[in-house]
Structure formats: C-alpha cells, structure tokens
Amino acid sequence: MNNTPLSPHSHPLHRLADLRGRVRTTAQLRGLGVTQAETSEQCRPGGPWQQILPGVYLLHPGAATPQERLQAVLLYAGRSHDAAGVPAQPGADKPHGRAPDAVITGLAALALHGFASAPSLLSLDHVDVLVPRLRRLRSTGCARVLRTPALPVPVHIAGLPVAPVPRALADAVAGLADASAVRRLLTEAVRAGHAEPSAVVRELSRARLLNRPHVVGAVDSLLAEGRALAEDLLLRMVEEHGLPDPVWNVDLRLPGGPHLGGLDAYWPEHAVAVELDTRGPRHDEDALGSEYARKREALERLGITVVHITPRKLRESLEQQAAILRTALMASADREPAAYVVVLPR
Template identity: 75%
Template structure:
C-alpha cells in the first residue's frame, strides 16, 4: 500500500482532497487499515507519518498549512464525531464536522485575513479552543485552550474558527510585546472585524486587563474605535444628504451648568447625535445611568438626542441616517427648545 492507494474497504472519494491526506487512526481502521499496517506505513522513511497522536499524514514530507489546521482539529475533536461523513451530498466532497473544537489565537486571526499576524506555516503552534471539561492535553504543534462557554464558531475556509474578539483575547494572552498587542487590536477595529466593546469584554473576561501593556493597547483601541466611528458618522451625514451639523460641541445653559458633549448638533432643529462608545470594563449600569440622565436633561430642554452605536453605524448606516432625518423633520412639530450656548469641544 502507498499513500496514493485508496484505503479499503470503504473509499474516500466523498472527502475533499485535504481530508484524504490527513486522517485519524480510528478513521483508517474503519477503512480496513490494521494497527500493524499503520505502524508499517508510518515507519521512518515510510510513505505516511504521525502528524499528532492518533492523527496520520498520508504522505511524506512536511505538511501544508491546511493539513496542519485539519490535523489540529481532528486531534482536538470529540471522538464521538470522527469527522468522516457517511455519505456525500449531491456528489460534493464532504468536510468533517469537528465536534467541540475550533481554531483560535494567532492562527484564527491569520485565517480572518489579519496582516499583522504571521503566515500559518511560520506559526510554531496552532491554538485550539475546547470545552473546559474535555480531557485533552496539548501535543506537538497544537496548544489546547479551554473555556467554560464555547462560543459559536464562524466558518472560515471551511474550518470552525473562534469569533474575532475571542481569538484576539487568546492571542493576546500569549504576547508580551506591547507593540504587537497594539497592532492586533488596532487592526481588528480599523479593518472592521469587530467593535472595540466586544474586544474589551473578552479581554476583561480573560483577566488580561491587569497587564499594563494590554491596558495601554486597549486605550489606543478605544481611541481608534472612536475615531473610526466619528469618521463613519461624518460620512453618513454627507453621503445621505443630511444638513451640516456643528461637530464635537459642548452645550451649556447661559450662565448655567455644563449640559454635556455631543458628536453632532443641529442648532436650528435642536437635534443632537451622540456616539455610544462605552467601554465594557467600566460599570455599564452606572455609565448607562449617566447617559440616561444626560438625555433626560437635554430632552426636558426640548433637545432631541439620538444615540448611535458604532456597530449600528457600520452595519445599518442608511437606517441610522433615516432616524436622524426623521428627528430633524419632526422638529417643526415640537415646542421651541430652550436657548443653549454651543461651544467647541
């Protein structure tokens, strides 16, 4: 038998190419390969090689990046889901179902297209996320990470991959270089992969905000996130034909107290827009109460306040523009607002 010979008695035609090159020992046994045959094929200089414990690469030479990822998932998947579907659908090759395992960390970010992460083949290890109670050890190039609540994976190149915020947290946990951490977090926001709040939430849950270099990177991340959101707000106003507001202002009562800062304000219509860029590491309930008090105070003065989150601004710009336009058009039906002093912020 050679690595080009189909393992019998059940052929592998229904599998995609990479899944014919990397199989578990259990899968090979189910296709008629005895333990003695497997040992002979994996001998030094033989046509097969042991990629990971119980995971076999069916050709000599180094594995490709795709084979390494597939092997890592086969190693980490639950044994009850061997990864080889019984029958193909409509003649199409099958991809295995990797039960309770997904790629995370730097490998995941590279799969998402991050430019600040190393190429897959240059990574010394591939991080795989599994449930906390799984009895599984790190081995070879695979590092096993555990979590009490496994997130819903995203399919990237047909592989289950942890969501970007979780993958970032797992990557950051292994980095001590402040610049590398900052580059990753900044690219996540600037590249539109996720919102800063989701990243901070994951870093908080991972207890990484006790590390000074991570805190510094998060401060840069929040500043980057606000800058991106402000730019999207500006483009929303111009691209959707809204009248020009005054930007980044503070409101005060004449001779009275400070009413708060706003990202955009239309004085003639007494309509304000504020970006909701709360950081989850703060007390969200207390901060939202502060937002609510500010809004109630302004609305008692006759000023309509529209809160927009960066996520809504990114995913439903047209809808948010319609909300602002409606508020501007409705201003003529309201009682005149109190006179306020508008100052640059």
C-alpha cells in the same frame, strides 16, 4: 470454488489513496479496515506515512501543509467520526449541523480571518484550539489546548470551525507580551471592520486581560481608533445624504448654569443632537451607562432630542441612520421650542 486472487487495489491501504484529505485518526483508519500494525508499518522511518500528533496520521511523507496541520489539530482535539466509522473530516460540521467539539482560535484563527498583522500559518509554532473545560487532553506538538466553559459559535472558514474575531483576539493577546504586536492586532480589528471595539473589549475583560499594562494601552488606542472611524462615518453621512450642517463636537451649558454634557453633533435651530455610543465594556460600564442616561434625560427635559448612534449602525446602515436623523430634524417644527442653551466648542 472461486480461487480468483483479490485485486491488490482492494486492500484498505490502496483505497486510502483515493480518499479526499490526507489526515486521519487511528479510529478513522480502523473504520476503513487498516489495523494498528499496518499503520505502524506505514509510519516506520522512511515510510510513506507519519504520525503528526498522538493518534493522528499524515498519509504522505514530507511536511504538512497549513491546512493539513489545522485538520490534524482539530482531529486530535475533537476525535470526531460518525457512528458508521466513516471519517468525518474537520469542516464537515456546518453552521446548521452538529456543533464541533473543537474550535481553532488565537493567532491561527486571526490568520484565517485575514489579519495582515497576524503571523502566517506557515510560521506559527503551534495552533491554539478550544475544547470544553472537562476534556482530558494535553497540549502536545503543534497543538496547544485551551479549555473553556463553553465553546464559541464558530465561523466556518475553508471548511474549518474558527473562533469569531473577538474571541480569537482575546486568546491571542493572552499569549502575547509584545505591546506593539497587541496594538497592531487590535487596531487592525477595528480599521479593517473585523469586529466592534466594544465586542473586543468585552472578550478581553472576560479573559481578565484588562489589568495588563500593555493591554490597557492597546485598548485605549483601540477605542480611540473606533471613535475616530465613527466620527468620519458621521461626517460622511451628513455630507452624502444632504443633511444640514451641524456644529461639531460641542459642550452644552445652561446660561450661568451647570454643564449639560458633550455632543458629537448639534443642530441648534432644530434642538437635535447626535451622540456616538462608543463605550467599551470596562468595569465601570454601569456608571458610564448611568451617565449616558442622565445626560439624555436632562437634555430631553429641556426639549432637546438626542439621537444615539453606534459605530456598527453607521457602518452597516448609514442610509437608515441618516433617515432616522432627518426624521428627528423635520419633527422639530412640531415640538415646543427648546430651552435656550449655550453651545461651546469641546
């Protein structure tokens, strides 16, 4: 019979010191052989562990780091571990792996996305986390639970599942009453290229936030900011790619006839126009879409080629958009002459 005593380092409590990550759930600790009684003993006042959220433990004394707090919130909201009982830390889910069952959103997500106008992770009182609507889970401690019919496809940042910027903005704005804070966040989203204005407005509309006066004002600024940036990119495209100079921001009319519509750029000698599509998906989106279509059809009946360009296309493929426009300008020589129209400043 072998009476050799077991090494003290063979105990699960000692093995935990060698694990990566210092945040664990009750189930994960149990899977590692740590009983509930041992967990309670470690969490006694002055002990080496602490309970940071119900069923979630920080395996060291002192304050949690921002990363640990985010991990704790995800573990509380998701409680994910694999069938073998081996801990699966938040972030183990990759874009092509199993979908996460909780996603960081709101101001914490914006901080992770790098928003300078979002509070730092250290200063946040709580972390917003999205869970499926049917989950029976309450907000508690630093975890604020937000239910949703369907989780968004997350972006993985520092190994954590994070809501895309438009969804994170909508969830953040829903909890903000400060008009200037809302305006700063929405403006940064566009200026820094984090998201398309239309995608942001779509999420705000889906969250039924467009009826709040301070949000409406911020959205107007957002769309104006998006248009200004798109106009700058359009000017840059013409200059950098050697396109002929157009007349900028004009209205077209038939001689003595009706107004045909406004255009961002127009080449009269080629009868080619550019219209920036910076629509935001508000309640009158269908009406706006019909107006765009009617204007385009009316101009093309007169022999004017209309090139629609979105801000996203300008930002992501400026050279390609320049090539499309150059092709339209060159093709004008092969078309029938366009009807005469009056060009007026807009």
